[in-house]
Amino acid sequence: MKPPEPITTTKDGRQRFRSDETKTLALNDPFAWLKRITVAGDACAWNRFVGGVLLALVVLLFLSGAFLAFYYSPVPGAAYDSVDFTLFSAPFGSILKGVHHYAWNLLLVLAIFHLARTFVAGAYRKPRQLTWISGVAILGLLPLFIITGDLLPWDQRGYWSTQVRMSIIASIPFAGDMAVRILQGGALTGIVALTRFYVLHILFLPCLLALLLAVHFYFVARHGFAERLNGKQAADHPIAFFPRVVNRWLVLFIVTVSLIALLTYYWPSPLGDPADPTDSTYVPKPEWWVLFLNQLVAIFKGKWAVLGTAVIPGLLTLFLVGLPYLDRSPGNRPAQRKTVIVAAALLAAVMIVLSLMGYFEHFGLPRQ
Amino acid sequence: MDKLNTKWSFALWILLVTALVPMFTPQGKADRLVITALRISEAPSGLDDPVWQRSRTTSIPVKGRGAFSDEAGVVETRALYTADELYFLFRWDDPTHSTTKQSWVYDGKKWHHQPGNEDRIALLFEITRIDHFATRGCAVTCHSPADLPREQWRLATRTASEKGDLWHWTAARSAPYNYADDAWLTVAGNPSGSYRETGRRKDWGEGGDVRNQTPDGTRPLYMPNPRIVPSVPGFLLFEEAAEITDYSIFSPGDVIPFRLPRKPSGSRFDVKAQSRYTEGGWTVMVHRRLDTGNEDDVMFLPTRNYSFAIAVFDDSGDDHSKATLPLTLEFER
Numbered sequence: 150m151k152p153p154e155p156i157t158t159t160k161d162g163r164q165r166f167r168s169d170e171t172k173t174l175a176l177n178d179p180f181a182w183l184k185r186i187t188v189a190g191d192a193c194a195w196n197r198f199v200g201g202v203l204l205a206l207v208v209l210l211f212l213s214g215a216f217l218a219f220y221y222s223p224v225p226g227a228a229y230d231s232v233d234f235t236l237f238s239a240p241f242g243s244i245l246k247g248v249h250h251y252a253w254n255l256l257l258v259l260a261i262f263h264l265a266r267t268f269v270a271g272a273y274r275k276p277r278q279l280t281w282i283s284g285v286a287i288l289g290l291l292p293l294f295i296i297t298g299d300l301l302p303w304d305q306r307g308y309w310s311t312q313v314r315m316s317i318i319a320s321i322p323f324a325g326d327m328a329v330r331i332l333q334g335g336a337l338t339g340i341v342a343l344t345r346f347y348v349l350h351i352l353f354l355p356c357l358l359a360l361l362l363a364v365h366f367y368f369v370a371r372h373g374f375a376e377r378l379n380g381k382q383a384a385d386h387p388i389a390f391f392p393r394v395v396n397r398w399l400v401l402f403i404v405t406v407s408l409i410a411l412l413t414y415y416w417p418s419p420l421g422d423p424a425d426p427t428d429s430t431y432v433p434k435p436e437w438w439v440l441f442l443n444q445l446v447a448i449f450k451g452k453w454a455v456l457g458t459a460v461i462p463g464l465l466t467l468f469l470v471g472l473p474y475l476d477r478s479p480g481n482r483p484a485q486r487k488t489v490i491v492a493a494a495l496l497a498a499v500m501i502v503l504s505l506m507g508y509f510e511h512f513g514l515p516r517q
Numbered sequence: 518m519d520k521l522n523t524k525w526s527f528a529l530w531i532l533l534v535t536a537l538v539p540m541f542t543p544q545g546k547a548d549r550l551v552i553t554a555l556r557i558s559e560a561p562s563g564l565d566d567p568v569w570q571r572s573r574t575t576s577i578p579v580k581g582r583g584a585f586s587d588e589a590g591v592v593e594t595r596a597l598y599t600a601d602e603l604y605f606l607f608r609w610d611d612p613t614h615s616t617t618k619q620s621w622v623y624d625g626k627k628w629h630h631q632p633g634n635e636d637r638i639a640l641l642f643e644i645t646r647i648d649h650f651a652t653r654g655c656a657v658t659c660h661s662p663a664d665l666p667r668e669q670w671r672l673a674t675r676t677a678s679e680k681g682d683l684w685h686w687t688a689a690r691s692a693p694y695n696y697a698d699d700a701w702l703t704v705a706g707n708p709s710g711s712y713r714e715t716g717r718r719k720d721w722g723e724g725g726d727v728r729n730q731t732p733d734g735t736r737p738l739y740m741p742n743p744r745i746v747p748s749v750p751g752f753l754l755f756e757e758a759a760e761i762t763d764y765s766i767f768s769p770g771d772v773i774p775f776r777l778p779r780k781p782s783g784s785r786f787d788v789k790a791q792s793r794y795t796e797g798g799w800t801v802m803v804h805r806r807l808d809t810g811n812e813d814d815v816m817f818l819p820t821r822n823y824s825f826a827i828a829v830f831d832d833s834g835d836d837h838s839k840a841t842l843p844l845t846l847e848f849e850r
Binding site for chain 1: 850
């Protein structure tokens with residue numbers, strides 16, 4: 150079959166074809182269809198691998214999560230036993246549980262880095278506003294995975310962390326109580342809550358993430374890459390999506406899996422004591438990504454608590470989402486966006502200081 | 518401008534590397550004592566092996582309960598492990614060296630039991646998860662069966678799926694054979710519908726002791742065999758005892774042990790021990806294979822942590838003891 154001719158070629162060299170011809174080819178010869186897709190040459194630049202690693206991590210989380218689900222039982226008590234079995238009895242269970250544990254940590258770190266890089270590069274500005282907003286939505290979704298996933302092992306840390314999170318959510322005016330009841334299926338964190346968290350974690354949130362990723366990639370493909378941070382223009386020669394970009398993703402996937410597997414071999418994924426809802430002496434320590442929010446809750450108390458639990462996090466989210474429309478700077482380079490850069494730097498500094506305060510409060514050296 | 522933007526790029530990379538560090542922040546843990554077993558290549562030869570000095574001593578507080586809640590003490594604990602064996606070294610103060618356990622004494626007319634009992638140390642691990650054991654320790658195994666009043670509670674778990682591994686070193690009965698009696702814990706038995714049994718079950722094999730008494734319980738049945746030199750001075754092993762045929766040979770003040778240790782074997786003999794009483798306290802080393810292959814034993818994996826609890830008994834034959842809160846055993850890798 151003769152491959153169809155392109156009808157247009159974009160500025161960066163990518164070819165466009167008639168949509169009906171593309172569909173026919175995709176069905177008759179998917180490999181030929183894949184080979185025909187071209188992307189900007191920057192897709193394989195050495196300093197543009199963070200997005201690829203993020204994709205590799207998402208795939209890794211889906212695969213390791215599917216494996217863990219084979220053994221998991223979403224019933225209080227049995228949930229702990231099933232995770233314990235996976236960790237210490239199932240073949241390669243410890244490695245896969247560790248991979249799942251470290252992959253989301255790394256995912257969150259790299260997603261924040263990805264966001265920071267995009268911000269510094271000014272890649273949220275026109276015409277890439279929706280690429281940015283879909284990325285922010287993906288980043289906003291990640292904590293929901295963590296919140297729902299933490300409860301699943303039914304250990305002390307997960308159970309009591311959930312209690313803290315639920316009390317914070319409940320303090321949000323008007324919607325807080327209802328949100329907690331919908332999440333937990335009642336006032337207490339029991340079997341209904343565990344089942345709901347499980348279903349959210351393995352079904353609803355992954356579907357939503359897949360949808361948002363598709364939207365994100367659609368806008369990336371549509372609007373292309375931003376300028377490089379060193380000021381040079383993106384490579385203008387197109388490269389084949391398949392096999393070059395796909396191969397690069399595979400290499401990133403293999404490297405990421407190997408590194409995380411090595412990490413989990415030496416530092417296995419933790420599993421605390423079984424949850425004891427009657428043990429109110431247990432004080433969970435906040436995880437690194439939530440330290441600054443935790444400090445906000447600690448600073449604003451009483452009638453001001455809503456500032457720390459809802460107002461400030463809400464404003465921060467609004468700022469991120471609205472950034473493409475708030476920034477009226479004359480150009481994309483950092484030097485041309487001094488106001489936005491300084492505001493973001495101040496915001497980041499406050500978050501880092503709050504996180505450090507939280508770190509020393511919760512993880513500082515014990516008193517002699 | 519290029520230089521400026523390269524600096525931005527460099528700063529972002531520094532930020533990324535720094536951001537990876539918090540991934541290793543420790544997880545939240547309950548504030549409880551952790552005993553860390555140090556990995557060694559050669560097994561310690563005994564109580565005084567210098568290798569013990571390499572491990573960290575953890576001072577574990579023990580406290581009495583109920584009527585004995587004013588009693589307290591400390592058990593100094595060290596732990597080591599090799600590729601296939603786990604070792605504990607315990608040292609605790611005990612002002613009375615008690616090893617008689619109700620020995621018989623003859624007053625010229627009748628046989629009586631002496632008042633002394635024995636010193637002991639017991640360890641309880643989970644074979645399968647015991648509900649709330651990790652947070653409340655041994656207390657949860659004293660609350661069964663749940664349908665009985667407190668005074669009738671027995672040492673047992675609440676359900677059959679919850680199983681404990683009980684190591685019981687006793688100064689009068691297991692010390693002579695250098696082991697800690699290995700048992701396991703399950704639900705209380707009620708063979709006659711009255712819960713007369715506790716949940717303690719012996720591991721398979723032989724061991725324990727024989728009560729040295731005639732069927733009517735008025736005098737001893739066995740005495741040291743005059744043709745055998747006692748292998749453990751001060752103790753009468755059942756294997757070295759001879760049945761008494763003539764009670765007229767005894768003089769007033771003669772003492773004969775009441776509990777005769779039996780030669781241990783099988784899974785009951787999994788936990789080996791060495792012990793010494795000096796300077797008003799006991800030093801006891803117990804050790805066991807990490808994996809005995811027996812279903813009635815906890816299997817130790819160096820990659821995981823274990824909840825356990827300890828109780829020490831001073832001259833006691835019942836549940837009069839001082840116990841720890843739940844502890845964590847971790848293996849240094």
